[in-house]
Amino acid sequence: MSNLFYGLDSMKFRKLAYECAEQLKISHNFNKELKCAGPDWLKGFLKRNTNISVRKPESTSINRIEGCNRVEVELFSKNLEELMIKNNDAAHQIFNVDETGVSTVQKPGTILAKTGQKRVGTVTSWERGKTVTVVCAMSASGVYVPPMFIYPRQRHSPLLEKDGPPDNNNSHSTLEAYEFCKANYINMLSTPPHSSHRLQPLDITFFGPLKKAYNRECDLYFKSKNMIKITMYDMHMPNIQDKPD
Incomplete structure (x- = not known):
């Protein structure tokens, strides 16, 4: 999706994980009210799949x-x-x-500035x-x-x-x-x-x-x-x- 300029943000990706788990009937403890995986799951997913990372996209018309x-x-x-x-x-x-x-x-x-300066x-x-x-x-x-x-x-x-x-x-x-x-x-x-x-x-x-x-x-x-x-x-x-x- 990122190659097609329609990359998924973290929340959309977590919702997709929930939908996949539900469709494939995989046991999970995702949030059923929000219908999405949690941030801890995303952190673990990125740790296991080092070829994927959170990137800031460049605006492209x-x-x-x-x-x-x-x-x-x-x-x-x-x-x-x-x-x-x-x-x-x-x-x-x-x-x-x-x-x-x-x-x-x-x-x-x-x-250089003082640490904690607002x-x-x-x-x-x-x-x-x-x-x-x-x-x-x-x-x-x-x-x-x-x-x-x-x-x-x-x-x-x-x-x-x-x-x-x-x-x-x-x-x-x-x-x-x-x-x-x-x-x-x-x-x-x-x-x-x-x-x-x-x-x-x-x-x-x-x-x-x-x-x-x-x-x-x-x-x-x-x-x-x-x-x-x-x-x-x-x-x-x-x-x-x-x-x-």
């Missing part, structure tokens, strides 16, 4: 479940293989491009942050292009143009972008829709460490600036020069 299927993945793999053979591409010539969201409210890491907090800029889209591109050999930040704005501010391109972002794919790639011998291959959580290397291996590094820099910023809020204008991460670890 229906679009992602339907998009990441065998037919689509095999087609993508076939197209990628044909491109690599045709162009004889090396690792430093193959780039993964993907986007992620970075918030002005960082996710705090763990801190409330442990850390400073953040806002109650609710604003999200900026970050587009990254990295090759299999480790070469990466400096990230591009796309700011959500209805009213344009010249402050957002600093050290950036003058043009606005319109969409993921445009005729101009296609013609540029064609003129510069760049082949584009997209992963199947809603499958980046399984097929996109940046999504799987890079964005997590990147956000941890960003959160760490935000914490250091607050410790040195003393209650100065982080805005979208401060999010270009000028102090992060090394790769996220």
Whole structure:
């Protein structure tokens, strides 16, 4: 059931154990009023069956479940293989491009605090942050292009143009972008829709460490600036020069 994205929680599993025992006429001392096995039985079951454990599932949308299927993945793999053979591409010539969201409210890491203290907090800029889209591109050999930040704005501010391109972002794919790639011998291959959580290397291996590094820099910023809020204008991460670890 967990492989089908419909995993059972502890209570449902205990009720299932009761139903199985009743149907198979197995003698038991389960709770007949609640019609479920007890927590002690579940603890013993997990101890006997070490290949099963209680896990916290990752939220997965229906679009992602339907998009990441065998037919689509095999087609993508076939197209990628044909491109690599045709162009004889090396690792430093193959780039993964993907986007992620970075918030002005960082996710705090763990801190040291007194044992038994009821409330442990850390400073953040806002109650609710604003999200900026970050587009990254990295090759299999480790070469990466400096990230591009796309700011959500209805009213344009010249402050957002600093050290950036003058043009606005319109969409993921445009005729101009296609013609540029064609003129510069760049082949584009997209992963199947809603499958980046399984097929996109940046999504799987890079964005997590990147956000941890960003959160760490935000914490250091607050410790040195003393209650100065982080805005979208401060999010270009000028102090992060090394790769996220």
